[in-house]
Amino acid sequence: MNDKKSWGSTVAGWFIERDEPAATETIETGDVPQSPSVDTFSSATADYSTPSPTQTVFQTAPPRPAGGQVDFVAVFSAAGVDADEQQRVARTTELLRSLPAGTDAAIKKQIVEASLKAFGVPIEKIIEATVEEIQALDGYIRNGAADNEKLIQESDARIKQYEQEIKNIRSVMQHSVDEQQNLIKVCNDKKLEVQQVLEFFGQDKVASVVKASPKLHDPSEQAAGNPAS
Numbered sequence: 115m116n117d118k119k120s121w122g123s124t125v126a127g128w129f130i131e132r133d134e135p136a137a138t139e140t141i142e143t144g145d146v147p148q149s150p151s152v153d154t155f156s157s158a159t160a161d162y163s164t165p166s167p168t169q170t171v172f173q174t175a176p177p178r179p180a181g182g183q184v185d186f187v188a189v190f191s192a193a194g195v196d197a198d199e200q201q202r203v204a205r206t207t208e209l210l211r212s213l214p215a216g217t218d219a220a221i222k223k224q225i226v227e228a229s230l231k232a233f234g235v236p237i238e239k240i241i242e243a244t245v246e247e248i249q250a251l252d253g254y255i256r257n258g259a260a261d262n263e264k265l266i267q268e269s270d271a272r273i274k275q276y277e278q279e280i281k282n283i284r285s286v287m288q289h290s291v292d293e294q295q296n297l298i299k300v301c302n303d304k305k306l307e308v309q310q311v312l313e314f315f316g317q318d319k320v321a322s323v324v325k326a327s328p329k330l331h332d333p334s335e336q337a338a339g340n341p342a343s
Contacts, residue, residue, distance in 0.1 A: 171253040179258070186251075193250035199243035206230065206240050 176192035177185050190200050209229055213222050230237060312320050324330040 171249050190250050195246045202240050202243050
């Protein structure tokens with residue numbers, strides 16, 4: 115086939131779709147093994163919380179990111195990409211970066227292939243190692259998304275639990291306020307009932323009895339903060 119495809123549309127599921135024009139760097143689709151899928155994905159729209167085969171690429175648990183930084187060597191190693199494979203990808207990446215930006219794509223390819231052959235590095239091994247690293251990164255993203263989703267669900271459950279506890283506490287507080295209001299009303303009603311006896315004997319007589327009794331306190335002195343001795 116003579117159709118040319120951009121790197122973003124080659125090997126669907128492994129490449130992130132680029133925004134830059136595809137004309138600057140193209141490659142025949144026959145040069146790179148094709149994925150069974152024909153659709154590409156964008157890093158901005160991919161649902162990484164959905165289970166994927168790439169989530170099982172790790173042979174050991176990869177390290178968690180720290181402060182927004184990722185230990186890529188450790189991530190690749192956890193996915194079974196050994197040091198030699200990582201070196202192959204790193205050297206190829208450095209070689210590509212060293213090429214002048216305006217170099218024709220076909221010439222770039224010739225230079226890179228010639229250099230790799232001179233070093234005795236099989237191109238197939240480089241492609242294989244590169245795809246391994248991309249699979250590891252994809253799996254790392256998906257695992258992180260799954261962990262994040264789990265954390266959000268657990269946190270949401272805890273928030274709902276705390277919200278319910280707060281609701282219960284507020285209910286207890288309101289019940290206590292209602293009880294106190296009812297207590298005030300009931301006691302005041304009873305005071306009015308008993309007060310009829312004092313009203314019958316008169317204020318002066320009541321005042322003299324209160325003053326003479328060691329059991330009673332003058333309410334006027336209590337209000338002033340000076341309880342009778």
